[in-house]
Amino acid sequence: MNSLLQDVTDRIIERSQATRAEYLQKIDKARRQGPHRGALSCGNLAHGFAACNKAEKSDLRSMVKANVAIVSAYNDMLSAHQPYETYPAIIKQAVSEVGSVAQFAGGTPAMCDGVTQGNAGMDLSLMSRDVIAMSAAVALSHNMFDAALMLGICDKIVPGQLIGSLSFGHLPTVFVPAGPMPSGLPNKEKARVRQAFAEGKVGREELLEAESQSYHSAGTCTFYGTANSNQLVVEMMGLHLPGSSFVNPGTPLRDALTRAAAVQATRLTDLGDNYMPIGHIVDAKAIVNGLVGLLATGGSTNHTMHLVAVARAAGYIINWDDFADISRAVPLMTRIYPNGSADINHFTAAGGMSLLFKQLLDAGLLHNDVNTICGKGLERYMLEPKLIDGELQWVDGPQESLDKEVLADVEKPFKPDGGLSVLSGNLGRAVIKTSALRTPHCHMKAPAVVFEDQFELDAAFKSGELNKDCIVVVRFQGPTAIGMPELHRLTPPLGVLQDRGYKVALVTDGRMSGASGKVPAAIHVTPEAYTGGLLNKVQNGDIIELNTETGALTLHVPEHELEAREAKQASLDNHHTGMGREMFTGMRSTLTGAEEGACSLFASQEQEA
Known part of the structure; x- marks a missing residue:
């Protein structure tokens, strides 16, 4: 072993x-x-x-x-x-x-x-x-x-x-x-159509047809x-x-x-x-x-x-x-x-x-x-x-792979590691999936562009505000805040920015999950912004460093300045009512942090431990 x-x-x-x-x-x-x-x-x-x-x-x-x-x-x-x-x-x-x-x-x-x-x-x-x-x-x-x-x-x-x-x-x-x-429409083609839609190059009918051929x-x-x-x-x-x-x-x-x-x-x-x-x-x-x-x-x-x-x-x-x-x-x-x-x-x-x-x-x-x-x-x-x-x-079964572009030999893998890293620093702890990145490692140090909601990013993208090297912060997405939704609507616009030659990454206390792709994404940041994590105090223009080789997730702002900043009060009413969400208020309040499973079932046991 x-x-x-x-x-x-x-x-x-x-x-x-x-x-x-x-x-x-x-x-x-x-x-x-x-x-x-x-x-x-x-x-x-x-x-x-x-x-x-x-x-x-x-x-x-x-x-x-x-x-x-x-x-x-x-x-x-x-x-x-x-x-x-x-x-x-x-x-x-x-x-x-x-x-x-x-x-x-x-x-x-x-x-x-x-x-x-x-x-x-x-x-x-x-x-x-x-x-x-x-x-x-x-x-x-x-x-x-x-x-x-x-x-x-x-x-x-x-x-x-x-x-x-x-x-x-x-x-x-x-x-x-x-x-x-x-198998339906090849995944590479589906991703291309999604990005083209994000850029306004194809319409909704073309997008729906591609999605329908994929999920068929x-x-x-x-x-x-x-x-x-x-x-x-x-x-x-x-x-x-x-x-x-x-x-x-x-x-x-x-x-x-x-x-x-x-x-x-x-x-x-x-x-x-x-x-x-x-x-x-x-x-x-x-x-x-x-x-x-x-x-x-x-x-x-x-x-x-x-x-x-x-x-x-x-x-x-x-x-x-x-x-x-x-x-x-x-x-x-x-x-x-x-x-x-x-x-x-x-x-x-x-x-x-x-x-x-x-x-x-x-x-x-x-x-x-x-x-x-x-x-x-x-x-x-x-x-x-x-x-x-x-x-x-x-x-x-087969004794060796019949398609080594899909399933490699263990002696000659696609990467020597499994492509998952833990980042930690003054911003907290996060995970990043590196297996889908264009390079084996990611080291970025860039100014933050901060959003309180994933839907705000669309307007910024369309207006050209994100046409620069930047680390996009989407906060107040954690378990206790709004139940930690997946944020895949962010992937096409960030992918477009990357294809335009900009260095972009994402830092969030939300999820990106199984479809995490080529955009570096430090996700599940804990402690989350809503419960007092430092992500709460990040401002536009602050320098954030993300380094998968050293495991760093660092906000480069002097400590005395951070102490002087007031914690941001999130307005989450639009996430707490409607579509049955008001019935989950009690559950949200008992969810543990992301690293503890974001779970309401063992909350009291974790507190005792």
């Missing part, structure tokens, strides 16, 4: 001894109290299976047949989740054929950041993760289940379902993907954003069936994998000899494996918050230094948009997950002594699923 990765793992275990022990004690107590149908009163149990057919009622009364909970984030509007409409019927039939029962236990919210981007609904996006976690917990709270299937793919949904599942860590839980849509059918968006990062990380942690993350929806192989996932859940219950709950799969080594996969592929920076919150749900405390050290140990092995022009289907064609697992394992970059839903170790994940004469089988 790589020594630096082992050191990171050891320190996570060491710092988390008390919290992990408390977690294991909690899930062991839950196991001893159940399934928990046997602990229910006759009236409770009768309610629980009232809508079942006669055979299912008999099975559930017997207490020897498994009952599998289906928790789904299905909706028609989110293309990645639309295929889940048919999954419950497929799952129920597959589970019934092996002598068990599956019940649809509950739904979780599933908002699409692609629809809400740049609109009021985006202010709810990050907070929806915690609502999803609570919704999953509500679904499982009936105490009727021996195992669970989680149906979710996109940005906040999988992290939320993971957190909710881990609160029921005594239950075996299998995550069930639905797969990416087939059921399935996950094909760029390597948070949704596809979720799938890769979950498989790396052993919670998916091997090779199931990126099989297209609506195919016989996809349906076969869904049936197999359902059956696998029945094999892991406490009613048999292979009990394997999710709380025993998600341990420090599995979390590190997930981080390795994320960083080796240049995945979404959203996980610098999501995986912190997921780890905390399993009793582990991780921080951005862990991300940075793992990034230094792990080479960048893929070029998938926005880190390149290929999409996730091209990655699969080049060798996909089986080859990624093989290369990382061979290089000593993954812990192999881990539990998975398929047993001990990751060898099965070096295989890929195939339908052979109508039967699902796992066979050897």
Whole structure:
């Protein structure tokens, strides 16, 4: 095992001894109290299976047949989740054929950041993760289940379902993907049209046509954003069936994998000899494996918050230094948009997950002594699923990349590191994704142009005020301020400025997430401006330095001058009401900082710690 990765793992275990022990004690107590149908009163149990057919009622009364909970984030509007409409019927039939029962236990919210981007609904996006976690917990709270299937793919949904599942860590839980849509308009062309629209060179009709050709059918968006990062990380942690993350929806192989996932859940219950709950799969080594996969592929920076919150749900405390050290140990092995022009289907064609697992394992970059839903170790994940004469089988995958412009060899990576750096200085701490930058490192020292809202930048761009070297500051975008929306509407104009030859960068306490691209962006700045971070006091013309080689994020203003400046009072009324945002006032006030996961679920525990 790589020594630096082992050191990171050891320190996570060491710092988390008390919290992990408390977690294991909690899930062991839950196991001893159940399934928990046997602990229910006759009236409770009768309610629980009232809508079942006669055979299912008999099975559930017997207490020897498994009952599998289906928790789904299905909706028609989110293309990645639309295929889940048919999954419950497929799952129920597959589970019934092996002598068990599956019940649809509950739904979780599933908002699409692609629809809400740049609109009021985006202010709810990050907070929806915690609502999803609570919704999953509500679904499982009936105490009727021996195992669970989680149906979710996109940005906040999988992290939320993971957190909710881990609160029921005594239950075996299998995550069930639905797969990416087939490739559409090439990502490079889509980006070109977006920039042309930002410059006024094409109109809305041309832009809409390009977007429609890109996002064109059921399935996950094909760029390597948070949704596809979720799938890769979950498989790396052993919670998916091997090779199931990126099989297209609506195919016989996809349906076969869904049936197999359902059956696998029945094999892991406490009613048999292979009990394997999710709380025993998600341990420090599995979390590190997930981080390795994320960083080796240049995945979404959203996980610098999501995986912190997921780890905390399993009793582990991780921080951005862990991300940075793992990034230094792990080479960048893929070029998938926005880190390149290929999409996730091209990655699969080049060798996909089986080859990624093989290369990382061979290089000593993954812990192999881990539990998975398929047993001990990751060898099965070096295989890929195939339908052979109508039967699902796992066979050897490619032994080397079939397209080294998309998936490189571990010995000859695209970059020697994973492309994620932590910046710190008097402005606070931030993360920056360097894997998509035009140069391996970024060092900028330029005057600040300050905005209190992402929408203010449009007018400045159109008026020509930004035609200069500058570091754009967009503040009061943090968790407590407005819920930390993504700021991707900033990308096209900043990209245009960069193409005009200006040196530009972004510093913000908001998010840019999985689609972070060629513009250097120091994001998730913490402490955020709203809660007293120094970002609050930055003024137009102040010199800011951003240096990924030294890790500096510095405001070059004398200390005595900063002390004399009054803190800026943000006017955020337009972000706190309308589109349901007024209902989230309480949640915003309890969100932890970005490095603590921007999470409302463990706020009191973090304060005690």
